[in-house]
Every structure is written in structure tokens, then in C-alpha cells.
Amino acid sequence: MPGVRAEGGYAVVPTQIIYPGEEVADHLLELVEVTNPNIAGGYAQSKSQVVGMVSKRTLLPGRTIPLSSVREPFAVKRGSSLRLTFTLGTMTISAAGSPLTDASVGDVIKVRNLDSGAIVSGTVMADGTVQVMAK
Structure with missing residues (x-):
């Protein structure tokens, strides 16, 4: 394919x-060509990999976004x-x-039953239940 570098490809970088804790929005990102052949892997190569995710650490403009530095948003919030x-x-x-605690889908968490006051453990489901x- 003309115009695409086989060894480099593209990387997503913040503008x-x-x-940390901020949602990664499409308008905060740009796609740039990777020109450094020695760059470490594990970074976002398309916006779809990070848009809608939440940053776990500060992401700097012009730097690649390691996939390990973003997470899914919490499905349930503590105290809700x-x-x-x-x-x-x-x-x-x-x-x-x-x-x-705050938790994502699939996490096992402790929840207080508001009727009885008992604390039970359960798995967070995609619908927020x-x-x-x-036992």
C-alpha cells in the first residue's frame, strides 16, 4: 500500500x-506516523483503542499512549x-x-444491602447491577 510504512505504522498521541481519571475523547487525539524504528511496542495505534477509556496516568501531548495507561470506565461508583x-x-x-468501591464490569466487589445492612459480594454486570x- 503506498504511503504506509511497513516498520513504523501509526500511533495515537494526545494534543x-x-x-488521570479523565475520559479520553476523540477531539483530544491525533494520529501520527511513527518514524522511530526503536520505539517500544504496546502503544495505541488507532483512536478506537482509547476513545471512551479513562486515563490511569497523565498522558502528555505528542507522546504515544501505552495501552496499559488506560482502562474501561467504571460501571458502578462507590456510594451510588x-x-x-x-x-x-x-x-x-x-x-x-x-x-x-468503584468497579468495572466483571469485577467482584462488596456491596451493602440497603434493606438489611448486610455486606455481600457479587459480580458487576454490564447493565450496572x-x-x-x-455462600
Whole structure:
């Protein structure tokens, strides 16, 4: 393909400082050609790899974005209100709960049942609920 360097390719770099905890937005990024043959791998090569993610550390303008320096946004926030569900066979029980930590989808967290005050463990689901584990 003309115009594409086989050994270099492209890298995504910020156009301004992105601070830890800040969401990486498309307008803060640009795609640049990699001209350094000795650059370490593991950096974002397309905007789709980092847009919508949250920075885990300060990202500087003009520097590559290591994929290890971004994470998925939290699905649940500490202290918020959410729905706890417990399923056993065809029976499902649900209750109001409040997570004790921020968490992403798939994380196992502790949640306080707002009705009983009991603290239970469960898995964060994609819909923002927590599936409680049987003891």
C-alpha cells in the first residue's frame, strides 16, 4: 500500500494533557506516523483503542499512549444506588444496594444491602447491577 510504512505504522498521541481519571475523547487525539524504528511496542495505534477509556496516568501531548495507561470506565461508583440480584434456579431475588468501591464490569466487589445492612459480594454486570454470589 503506498504511503504506509511497513516498520513504523501509526500511533495515537494526545494534543493536550490528559489527566488521570479523565475520559479520553476523540477531539483530544491525533494520529501520527511513527518514524522511530526503536520505539517500544504496546502503544495505541488507532483512536478506537482509547476513545471512551479513562486515563490511569497523565498522558502528555505528542507522546504515544501505552495501552496499559488506560482502562474501561467504571460501571458502578462507590456510594451510588444499584440493584442486587441473586438467582437460584428459576427464582430471582433483588434488592437495593450500594457498592463499597468503584468497579468495572466483571469485577467482584462488596456491596451493602440497603434493606438489611448486610455486606455481600457479587459480580458487576454490564447493565450496572451486581449478581450476588451464593455462600
